[in-house]
Amino acid sequence: xxxxxxxxxxxxxxxxxxxxxxxxxxxxxxxxxxxxxxxxxxxxxxxxxxxxxxxxxxxxxxxxxxxxxxxxxxxxxxxxxxxxxxxxxxxxxxxxxxxxxxxxxxxxxxxxxxxxxxxxxxxxxxxxxxxxxxxxxxxxxxxxxxxxxxxxxxxxxxxxxxxxxxxxxxxxxxxxxxxxxxxxxxxxxxxxxxxxxxxxxxxxxxxxxxxxxxxxxxxxxxxxxxxxxxxxxxxxxxxxxxxxxxxxxxxxxxxxxxxxxxxxxxxxxxxxxxxxxxxxxxxxxxxxxxxxxxxxxxxxxxxxxxxxxxxxxxxxxxxxxxxxxxxxxxxxxxxxxxxxxxxxxxxxxxxxxxxxxxxxxxxxxxxxxxxxxxxxxxxxxxxxxxxxxxxxxxxxxxxxxxxxxxxxxxxxxxxxxxxxxxxxxxxxxxxxxxxxxxxxxxxxxxxxxxxxxxxxxxxxxxxxxxxxxxxxxxxxxxxxxxxxxxxxxxxxxxxxxxxxxxxxxxxxxxxxxxxxxxxxxxxxxxxxxxxxx
Numbered sequence: 206x207x208x209x210x211x212x213x214x215x216x217x218x219x220x221x222x223x224x225x226x227x228x229x230x231x232x233x234x235x236x237x238x239x240x241x242x243x244x245x246x247x248x249x250x251x252x253x254x255x256x257x258x259x260x261x262x263x264x265x266x267x268x269x270x271x272x273x274x275x276x277x278x279x280x281x282x283x284x285x286x287x288x289x290x291x292x293x294x295x296x297x298x299x300x301x302x303x304x305x306x307x308x309x310x311x312x313x314x315x316x317x318x319x320x321x322x323x324x325x326x327x328x329x330x331x332x333x334x335x336x337x338x339x340x341x342x343x344x345x346x347x348x349x350x351x352x353x354x355x356x357x358x359x360x361x362x363x364x365x366x367x368x369x370x371x372x373x374x375x376x377x378x379x380x381x382x383x384x385x386x387x388x389x390x391x392x393x394x395x396x397x398x399x400x401x402x403x404x405x406x407x408x409x410x411x412x413x414x415x416x417x418x419x420x421x422x423x424x425x426x427x428x429x430x431x432x433x434x435x436x437x438x439x440x441x442x443x444x445x446x447x448x449x450x451x452x453x454x455x456x457x458x459x460x461x462x463x464x465x466x467x468x469x470x471x472x473x474x475x476x477x478x479x480x481x482x483x484x485x486x487x488x489x490x491x492x493x494x495x496x497x498x499x500x501x502x503x504x505x506x507x508x509x510x511x512x513x514x515x516x517x518x519x520x521x522x523x524x525x526x527x528x529x530x531x532x533x534x535x536x537x538x539x540x541x542x543x544x545x546x547x548x549x550x551x552x553x554x555x556x557x558x559x560x561x562x563x564x565x566x567x568x569x570x571x572x573x574x575x576x577x578x579x580x581x582x583x584x585x586x587x588x589x590x591x592x593x594x595x596x597x598x599x600x601x602x603x604x605x606x607x608x609x610x611x612x613x614x615x616x617x618x619x620x621x622x623x624x625x626x627x628x629x630x631x632x633x634x635x636x637x638x639x640x641x642x643x644x645x646x647x648x649x650x651x652x653x654x655x656x657x658x659x660x661x662x663x664x665x666x667x668x669x670x671x672x673x674x675x676x677x678x679x680x681x682x683x684x685x686x687x688x689x690x691x692x693x694x695x696x697x698x699x700x701x702x703x704x705x706x707x708x709x710x711x712x713x714x715x716x717x718x719x720x721x722x723x724x725x726x727x728x729x730x731x732x733x734x735x736x737x738x
Contacts, residue, residue, distance in 0.1 A: 220433065220468065224402035225425040226299045229432075229467045231397070234260040237443050237470040244446075244474050244491060245289040247365075252289050256470065259293065266297030267393040268385045270328060273359045277302030277396055280324045280408065283454070284308035284317055284340055285332040286477035290363050290378060291453045292463050294330045299425075302396040303327075305407040306420075307454035311650075311710035314343035320410055321355050324420065324605070329360045330378075334369040336478070341375050365477070402426035408605055409456065411554040411651060418656075420605030421554045428460055429468075430598035431552075431559035434580040436465035438548070438562055439495065439522055443470035446519075447495040448487055450479045450502060456558030457497065457649070461524070471495065481509040489516045496544075497524035499649035501679055503538050522546045522565075532573040539569075551576030551637060554651075555614065555621055556599045560585060561635045575634035585635060586620075592641055593627040594620040643734060645674025645682040650712040652684060657715065660708045661686055661701060666694025671724060671732050672715060684715035687737050689723060696720075 223229050233242070238257035245252040254262065275281065281298045283305065285291060298305045306324050308317050310332075317340070321329065331341045341362055348354040362375030371377060406428045408420040441447075447466055451458035453475075466473050474491050476483065484506060487493060503525065506512065523538055526549045538544050549572050550562035563577035571577070579585055582598035596619045603611035615621050624642040627635050643654045654672035661670045669689045674682035690696055698718040705714045725736040 223433070223468065224429055225400045225404070226296060226406060226429065226464060226467070227397040227400045229429065229464065230260055230263060230296050230300075233467050233470055240443055240470055241472045242466075243289045243292060244472060246474070246487060246491070247288060247477055254289065259296075262293045262382070263296045263300055264390040264393050265382050265385050266293050267300035267396070268388055268390050269381050270297065270301045270303065270359075271392055271396070272385060272388070273328065275301055275303055275327055275358070277399070278304065278404075279327040280304045280306050281328040281330070282306040282308050282317075282321055282324065282326040283330045284310065284312070284344075285330060285363050285453075286310050286335060286365070287449055287453050287458065287475035288363065288365065288477055289475060290330070291475065292467075292473065294361075295453070295459070295463065296467075299400065299406060300393050300397040302400055302404075304405045307407065307409060307459060309410075309454050309650075309710060310452060311712055313708065313710060314340070314347035315708065316710065318344055318347045318355070320418070320420075321357065324408055325356045327356055327358050329357055331360060331362060331375065333362045333364045333366070333373065333375065335365045339369075339373065342373065345374060400425060402429075405602065407459075409554050419607060419610055422602045422605055423557050424602050427599050427601065428464065428557055430582050431557040431580070432460050432464035433468055434559060434582055434599075435461045435550075435562075436469045436471075437581070438564060439465070439524065439546075440565065441465055441469040441471045441495065443472075445469070445494045445522075446472040446474060446491055447497075448474045448476060448484065448491070448493040450476045450484060450496075450498050451649075455650075456552065456554060460557050460559075461497065481505040482511075485509065485512065485515040485517060488520060492519040494519055495522045495524075496520055499681075500525050500530050500534055501648065501681070503534065503542070504679075507534075507537050507541055518543055520544045522548075524548050524550060526550045526576070530573050532569055535569045535573050547572055549573070549576060550580075551635060552599075553623060553625075555601045555623075556583070556595055556597075557601070559583065559599045560593075560595045560623075563634075571632075571634060575630065575636045577635065578633045579635075585629075587627060587629060588622075590641075591626045591628075593623045593625045593635065593637070595623055596620045643673070645684070647674070647677075647682055647684065647712045648680040652682075652713050654684070657684060657686070657705065657709065657713055660705060661688065661715075664696065664701065664704050666691050666696050667701075669724065669732075671734055671737060673734050673737050675717075675738070677716070683717075684713070685717045685719065685737075686715040687719050687721055687724070689721060 233256045242256040242259040243254045360375040406425040410418045546565040548563040552558035552560045561576045585595045658670040671687045677683040725733040
């Protein structure tokens with residue numbers, strides 16, 4: 206267990222005065238220089254970094270970016286699973302004065318290439334060979350020529366597997382950092398100090414109802430406000446160790462993970478590939494105290510064979526959401542796993558993931574049936590139509606290169622129109638009951654049917670497509686595609702799913718296909734998805 210050291214002498218920024226990620230890192234290095242910041246057990250020999258060592262690594266990464274020509278305000282993408290590299294790269298991007306663009310690891314190369322092109326990313330940090338896929342090689346194939354099809358000036362390759370050959374494309378992570386050993390980090394420190402609260406910290410992409418993804422622009426002050434509120438609600442501190450199964454490219458792993466830990470001096474334990482066995486091993490060996498995740502994660506641990514052989518007693522806080530949470534699951538997490546505090550929350554990419562939350566003092570019924578009250582710095586209300594409107598410190602600056610979509614999402618009074626339908630009880634607890642949009646949630650990831658429908662409509666012989674979410678015991682919801690075909694077309698369920706697998710990330714692929722003669726429609730001819738089931 207970590208022990209909080211005496212407060213160091215000198216000027217240490219108060220937590221409430223921290224407004225940028227660079228300030229947060231500097232503060233952590235000053236307050237807890239010898240405390241463990243990251244413990245990564247995925248490498249045979251564990252990789253451990255203290256907060257002072259993390260800052261040194263971040264400064265080196267930022268310096269290497271600068272020497273590769275990355276300027277303040279440039280965009281740098283990360284396309285890699287959870288490992289100790291990710292926080293170094295993400296914070297290094299910010300220290301260099303640049304903007305972070307996280308890429309979903311489930312993206313196909315075509316999907317990742319589109320985001321890289323739309324953001325004009327100048328650098329890419331990418332996993333090499335991982336789980337049988339070489340992402341950088343696939344990206345090069347999709348682009349044809351990275352030099353002419355993108356603005357990338359450098360691609361830093363993280364070698365996660367032993368058989369990943371060094372003669373493949375990309376600059377090796379180790380070589381990238383070694384290139385600036387003993388170099389002066391003054392420029393990196395100068396840029397870090399110049400980062401302003403209103404500078405854009407990151408661009409996180411979330412699909413729109415039209416099927417085209419939209420990049421939510423978050424300022425440093427918005428990102429930090431959310432991370433601080435999340436950390437304080439969970440009562441995080443340097444005595445905690447946080448198991449990170451939530452992907453870093455997602456707000457849950459990045460803004461409710463890396464950044465709260467940096468603010469509070471909490472030790473990070475990344476996990477790239479989730480399994481209940483590995484999660485339980487890490488909880489036991491690393492005395493993990495904080496473990497957020499989707500409900501399905503906790504269900505797999507509760508049902509895991511041999512669970513009784515693992516000591517999980519160190520767990521004190523679990524945070525879940527992004528799906529319906531049964532009361533019995535909350536009770537089992539507390540009784541069977543011994544977790545003292547279980548809370549649920551609600552947010553969306555446009556608010557850095559933070560709108561409302563339950564607190565450690567809420568009862569099980571409140572935790573299971575509601576999303577709690579507004580985070581500190583946020584407020585919400587319902588429109589006349591019952592849509593949830595949110596306003597406050599965490600609401601995005603707008604959408605990348607899309608002023609029209611921004612104006613449609615955020616009204617003149619600063620209220621973000623979430624697209625979700627909800628209710629508010631007498632105690633101020635928010636409950637999400639439906640969606641104005643067609644979006645459904647598969648394994649914690651938002652899925653927008655319009656994007657899938659566009660892909661499936663390109664299959665030769667398909668005349669019309671409608672995709673809906675249907676209940677699934679493991680993932681919460683999965684996609685089901687309804688299709689009409691031209692006369693004589695030779696299309697079956699397997700061929701449709703195979704086509705989707707070539708074009709879409711796994712969580713977007715429909716799990717079933719239903720062929721119908723015609724769609725139910727309203728008077729205007731619009732398909733009535735509510736009548737499909």
